[in-house]
Amino acid sequence: MRSGPERYQLRSSSTTDHSTIFGMHGIPEESDAAESEALLDDLSNISGEDKQSHRRKLIRRLGLSFFLFGLINNGIILFCNIAPSLVAKLGWPYVLKGRIRYSRRILGCCLLSVGGMIVVAFYDIIFMRLLGICFASFSSGLGELTFLQLSTTFHPPSVGGRSVSYFASGTGAAGLVGASIWWLVRGLGVRTGVGVSSVLPVVLPLTYRLLMPRPSAFASTSFPSEEQDSADTVPYVPLPTDDDTGIEDGLISKVALGLSPSDKWQLVKPLLPKYMLPLFVVYLLEYTINQGVAPTLIYPVPSRNKYWLLSHIIHSVRDYYPLWQLVYQATVFLSRSSISFGLPPLPARLLPLPAILQAAVLMILTLESALGIFDHKSQGLSFTFVFLLISIEGICGGLAYVNVFYRINQEQHEHPTSRDPERAKQEREFRIGSIGFSDSTGILLASLVSMPTQVELCRAQVARGKTLCKSL
Structure with missing residues (x-):
């Protein structure tokens, strides 16, 4: 949709439709409004059980x-x-x-x-x-x-x-x-x-x-x-499909204005402390753990006599890091799936909680890597301890992601800033899209601090007589 003052345009017959773009079928796509009317007619003729x-x-x-x-x-x-x-x-x-x-x-x-x-x-x-x-x-x-x-x-x-x-x-x-x-x-x-x-x-x-x-x-x-929809929500009005140019089948329609930089700044200001900061902090800490601390969480290869199960998982010191990543990925999947599994979302006031817990996990794992919380004879205890902390790390990261985006999706429906349907639509799209860079910024910053963190932790281990990290 072109920006600038509102204007009227006429779509030419040569405009490319959806089926031409994708080349999948030759049936032209109807507008959302036409689909709504057709579906309403169909639903009015079927029973309540069929509607369910x-x-x-x-x-x-x-x-x-x-x-x-x-x-x-x-x-x-x-x-x-x-x-x-x-x-x-x-x-x-x-x-x-x-x-x-x-x-x-x-x-x-x-x-x-x-x-x-x-x-x-x-x-x-x-x-x-x-x-x-x-x-x-x-x-x-x-x-x-x-x-x-x-x-x-x-x-x-x-x-x-x-x-x-x-x-x-x-x-x-x-x-x-x-x-x-x-x-x-x-x-x-x-x-x-x-x-x-x-x-x-x-x-x-x-x-x-x-x-x-x-x-x-x-x-x-x-x-x-x-x-x-709640009473203060903008009523849903079907708009033209996302690929049309504002003109439907030779009919004249308005081309809506886009949001100005000033409009976007006013929309994004309240999102900075509420959504962006918690997401940024969680990802900064999470990827610092993954890239800077987890590679140094290694222990001697477990013996079959003392650690039968663990010995079947760990065959060399190089197997520890892939294992930690598997635990992390599995718990991230479970926590990001929490709402789709039917668990309630976090209350808005608790969105900073995953970041607080993530900071605690980072500090404890750093302490375990540098100094060793348990003595060298308690390898099984150390492994279990790290396993649980990596699991908490993944859970915090996943919960932060799904709950931040879920909450902003719901909030912008409940508290619209515009009563114009097209403008409200663009505001919703911008607000949820505007916070996406905060997790990527956290990951980028974590990549900058992870390498020196890993080097210093390895030096601390060598200083106390644990030289396994030098063999990697």
């Missing part, structure tokens, strides 16, 4: 769609540089304005990700491989931003909240599924393995086009009373 079944089917499709968005978007990158992702999260919501065209953006993310992975797979030159990683990283950051913004287009608020919770669950599963995929294809070599994996991003536009129900499907379906 229809609602459950819509929720299942929505849940699966956003789970796949989170899974594929974050799981396809086996390794990446965080900077391009940070650029995408920082640049897109703050620089661009006007209506988001989700079909085009998702297709762009897919092409960037596929292109990046193909470059990594088929070029041996280090510059080209780094370029491919940057493409994939940028695609992942932009994709995460896009799918979180997409969740704000669903009404009533509880449906948007479910979208966020399923997306968070998918991103949590990405670490486990990504590692499993690499385990399966690693025997093919890097070039073939990454090349085969490059087909995965195609799932994103296919899911958006073929599986995910349109927002109008929920607007035309009644939900239980606890899922109705």
